[in-house]
Amino acid sequence: MPESEHTVNGGAEELAHADAPAIAARAAFRRFWPLTRGLRGGLLLVWLCTVLAALAETAAVLLFGDLTDHALQQGSLAAFWSPAARWLGIAVAGALVAYAGNSLAAWLTERFVMRLREHVFDHVQRLPPHFFQHHRQGDLLSRLTSDVEAIETMVVSGLVGAASAVFSALFYAVAAFWLRWDLAAATFVLAPLFWLAARRFSGSVRDVSRAGRVADGAITAVVEESLGNIVLTQAYDRRDAERRRLHEEANAWFRASVRSARLNEAYEQLVQVIETVCVLAVIGIGAWEISTGRMTLGQLLAFAAFLGYLYPPVRGLAQLGLTVTAATAGAERLIEILDARPSVTDPLRAAQPGRPDGTVEVTGVSFRYPGAGAPALEGLSFTARPGELVIVTGPSGAGKSTVAKLLLRFYDPDAGDVLLDGTPLRDFPLARLREYVTLLPQETLVLRDTVRANIACGRPGAGDQAIEQAARAADAHDFIVRLPDGYDTRVDPHSARLSGGQLQRLAIARALLRDAPVLVLDEPTTGLDAMAARRIVTPLRRLMAGRTTIMITHDLNLAPDADRILVVDQGRVVEAGRHDGLLALGGAYAWLHRSQNNAVMDTGELRLPPWPEQSGPVPYRQAQAQAQAPASAYGEPWSGG
Numbered sequence: 001m002p003e004s005e006h007t008v009n010g011g012a013e014e015l016a017h018a019d020a021p022a023i024a025a026r027a028a029f030r031r032f033w034p035l036t037r038g039l040r041g042g043l044l045l046v047w048l049c050t051v052l053a054a055l056a057e058t059a060a061v062l063l064f065g066d067l068t069d070h071a072l073q074q075g076s077l078a079a080f081w082s083p084a085a086r087w088l089g090i091a092v093a094g095a096l097v098a099y100a101g102n103s104l105a106a107w108l109t110e111r112f113v114m115r116l117r118e119h120v121f122d123h124v125q126r127l128p129p130h131f132f133q134h135h136r137q138g139d140l141l142s143r144l145t146s147d148v149e150a151i152e153t154m155v156v157s158g159l160v161g162a163a164s165a166v167f168s169a170l171f172y173a174v175a176a177f178w179l180r181w182d183l184a185a186a187t188f189v190l191a192p193l194f195w196l197a198a199r200r201f202s203g204s205v206r207d208v209s210r211a212g213r214v215a216d217g218a219i220t221a222v223v224e225e226s227l228g229n230i231v232l233t234q235a236y237d238r239r240d241a242e243r244r245r246l247h248e249e250a251n252a253w254f255r256a257s258v259r260s261a262r263l264n265e266a267y268e269q270l271v272q273v274i275e276t277v278c279v280l281a282v283i284g285i286g287a288w289e290i291s292t293g294r295m296t297l298g299q300l301l302a303f304a305a306f307l308g309y310l311y312p313p314v315r316g317l318a319q320l321g322l323t324v325t326a327a328t329a330g331a332e333r334l335i336e337i338l339d340a341r342p343s344v345t346d347p348l349r350a351a352q353p354g355r356p357d358g359t360v361e362v363t364g365v366s367f368r369y370p371g372a373g374a375p376a377l378e379g380l381s382f383t384a385r386p387g388e389l390v391i392v393t394g395p396s397g398a399g400k401s402t403v404a405k406l407l408l409r410f411y412d413p414d415a416g417d418v419l420l421d422g423t424p425l426r427d428f429p430l431a432r433l434r435e436y437v438t439l440l441p442q443e444t445l446v447l448r449d450t451v452r453a454n455i456a457c458g459r460p461g462a463g464d465q466a467i468e469q470a471a472r473a474a475d476a477h478d479f480i481v482r483l484p485d486g487y488d489t490r491v492d493p494h495s496a497r498l499s500g501g502q503l504q505r506l507a508i509a510r511a512l513l514r515d516a517p518v519l520v521l522d523e524p525t526t527g528l529d530a531m532a533a534r535r536i537v538t539p540l541r542r543l544m545a546g547r548t549t550i551m552i553t554h555d556l557n558l559a560p561d562a563d564r565i566l567v568v569d570q571g572r573v574v575e576a577g578r579h580d581g582l583l584a585l586g587g588a589y590a591w592l593h594r595s596q597n598n599a600v601m602d603t604g605e606l607r608l609p610p611w612p613e614q615s616g617p618v619p620y621r622q623a624q625a626q627a628q629a630p631a632s633a634y635g636e637p638w639s640g641g
Contacts, residue, residue: 025324028331032155035115042108047163049101054168056094058175063087105160112156117148128343129410138221143333150330161320165313179303183285208260215253222246343411346429356421358386358517358548364416376402377571389549394568400552404522408439438516442523444503451480452487458510474509474539501535508539521551556593
């Protein structure tokens, strides 16, 4: 596992189990509506198709009443053909318009989903490392899938559905009033009951939807974590424990799903009762009207048909309110991610220097992780010049890996500055800075792709010859060509085909291909056995040759070759010098070296000499001065050979 120098918020609760901040549906809609830019013309066309389809259905119902009165009631076949032909023509035209509108609506909705998902994904990729340390990956995955689709329902499908329901209800209502305004007025008195029913259920639906989405994200997280740690699960026989974890999260999802189903079913049945009351009222009043001769059977059937067509869109409008309410829970979860701000951004006026030589200066840098109680670095200063190897070492939690994060500009220092060839890193565009500074991280990162693609990601567009040269320099070519498909063999982060040392040599080949002037190595031998660690020393030396190399490590095997060694404790440089000189001082570095090479076993426990109580025999100010001094102050620099 990567070294964690500090813990943000002291072990904050996972986002998957936290309640997202409540937000009104209107505010959520306004937040995501700008993403429809470029799609709004298509939405207007869909609405036009909706209007034409509703008009076609209205005309078809009126023709049905005409057929009833003149063809069916009088038994006249001659009176059948003309309205029947018109009805068929209107039905075909309405079907074509509806097909065009629904097809366009499907394209718009999927386009919006893709755009929203890319928008959120792009934002997530710019968030700082501590964000991912305290947010479960499975829950983030759930937000990028189901929650994105919920927002589409609110912003695009919801608008289309609302337009369809409004126009349909409007045309059917106008036609009903045109047939018999008094009968329509009497039956429409009950219409507000639909709105009241939806309003009564909306609050409960929102709460249940939020709980269901959180539980769904938690289930995804448990499955992802369990499968990612399958070796641990099997080796320690944790199947029952993992099953219990899944069962607990699944129980929360089960309760939310059952409650949601019950609420929806209760709403549906209540609406069915309201519709039945309305239909019975129409039939009763219509029967009385027919008996007095003020209404024909065709008019009554047409009126009843209009009500049959009218109630679904009215009910749909009410149901749409519940759907939007449920989708708001997904919007809250996505907005929580989108409101998380990146720790660094591109400068407004970026520096435009050419390719730097690679001189790195860290001057008086202090940094505290967001929410952390103690600073990770305090007043840190050192200089690394082209061709030099500077090793940063120290006890766990001393702040070493934080140095790597600042050099890659994952964070900006709270005080002081990090400069590359005299230009502050914050003045470089992020993409360009990371072309100049290459990181070989503690955890070997592998794409789920071919060996060739894994090396080529160091320099996109690199040719096969350049890729092979990098692999040869990394001592990786020989084992690659022995793979089933050579450079086209597919690997993944959990591939059993490649050993840890082989994966590390692929990472070295990737860094060689990138050919950046500054190289940051974060524990390059962690997790490797002694033989594998020795095997990568030669390719590491090839990689470091001629570059400014800053190695963060506990492994001091390369320390004799270093131009400068910085011993960091509690965020400060407490000793600085070369290997032999620091050993002779007998301070902090000597303790680390002795701990690595001469630890003794006593009663089954590892016994180490106590860490020096003082900050070492070199005073702090002197250590900082030595950290900044040129390599020549300590003898001949290492040539990288």
